Amino acid sequence: MITNNSNRIYFKGYCRGIILIQGQVQFIPVDLIDYINEESREINIEYENFISQNQLKVFNCDTINFKWDSYSIISNVIYELSDHNDFRIINFIQNVLLCKLIIIKINDSNRLNVLLKFLKSEIFVEVYLIIYFTIENKDFFKSIINFPNVTKIFINSDNFTLSSNKIYLRSIPNKYSGNLIHINPNFELISESQYHHTYFNRKLYIGPNGEIKNAPECEETFGSIKDLDSVEDLKEIISTPAFQKYWFVHKDLCDVCKHCEFRHMCVDNRMPFERADNQWYHKIECNYNPFIAKWEGDPGYRTLSECGVISNENEFSIDHDRIAEINKEIWEEE
Numbered sequence: 001m002i003t004n005n006s007n008r009i010y011f012k013g014y015c016r017g018i019i020l021i022q023g024q025v026q027f028i029p030v031d032l033i034d035y036i037n038e039e040s041r042e043i044n045i046e047y048e049n050f051i052s053q054n055q056l057k058v059f060n061c062d063t064i065n066f067k068w069d070s071y072s073i074i075s076n077v078i079y080e081l082s083d084h085n086d087f088r089i090i091n092f093i094q095n096v097l098l099c100k101l102i103i104i105k106i107n108d109s110n111r112l113n114v115l116l117k118f119l120k121s122e123i124f125v126e127v128y129l130i131i132y133f134t135i136e137n138k139d140f141f142k143s144i145i146n147f148p149n150v151t152k153i154f155i156n157s158d159n160f161t162l163s164s165n166k167i168y169l170r171s172i173p174n175k176y177s178g179n180l181i182h183i184n185p186n187f188e189l190i191s192e193s194q195y196h197h198t199y200f201n202r203k204l205y206i207g208p209n210g211e212i213k214n215a216p217e218c219e220e221t222f223g224s225i226k227d228l229d230s231v232e233d234l235k236e237i238i239s240t241p242a243f244q245k246y247w248f249v250h251k252d253l254c255d256v257c258k259h260c261e262f263r264h265m266c267v268d269n270r271m272p273f274e275r276a277d278n279q280w281y282h283k284i285e286c287n288y289n290p291f292i293a294k295w296e297g298d299p300g301y302r303t304l305s306e307c308g309v310i311s312n313e314n315e316f317s318i319d320h321d322r323i324a325e326i327n328k329e330i331w332e333e334e
């Protein structure tokens, strides 16, 4: 990565690079990044113009001190409300774990009523509500919208007519699963991504039976909140290396992603798996192929295997010749 200040940061992928200018993504050729990095180079007028127009200077990425830390022991929680729920746990998450965002999933209107009473008096962190039932009463819904700390409401309704910038009408999966890749070019995420997994890091999931996990996608469960002697025990569970196993699996350790220009601005909920060589792979393929810079559905898109890229529990290998041929075919046609 090269930069001249925090407003301009560059990332090199396999097929193309990215420059961020004041938070905006602009794609640039890999050759331009190589050109900037060369100490003695033959002058390329086009590149020189680009460099001078954008006032670029070059820094070795190893010298950039990307410090990231957070006062939050857990920065975001996904909490599925159910019968056993005890709102003291939300207080604990907020006041002791110093969480910034609580995502609450609710599938019952009585529970929502109880929750709203609690939110009114006790909660000051940001809350997203994911509501899995139809709310007929518009006044009731308006009262939810008016909660200042409820900043997003995801509701599964086709005929919903109320409008608010807090409401997200969408079809909500009942389980968090599949491939939810989200690109977000902000400096905090870029800093966090240097040494952390930007989805699993400092996340906590409490499931419908009180099960404690790092995230809903994880297999490993660390007991149940129903069995805790005290809410304080939750802090101990979270501080164990086993609970934090995925927090430090940053994209430079992951097959495919390590070659992707989006790797420092990507939030990806796929489970990573460790191979014997201490590198990580995914069993689900991303819908972006960084070797040809194409998203699934784009004209010319090919899967990894069609490009000769193998990533599994045994190996990671790249057929550079095949990719060069495909890129020639795709990009020379366009």
Ligand code: SF4
Pocket: 181, 251, 256, 257, 260, 261, 262, 263, 264, 266, 267, 268, 286, 287, 288, 289, 290
């Ligand atoms: S390959 Fe996909 S998941 Fe990996 S960094 Fe790129 S966009 Fe994100």
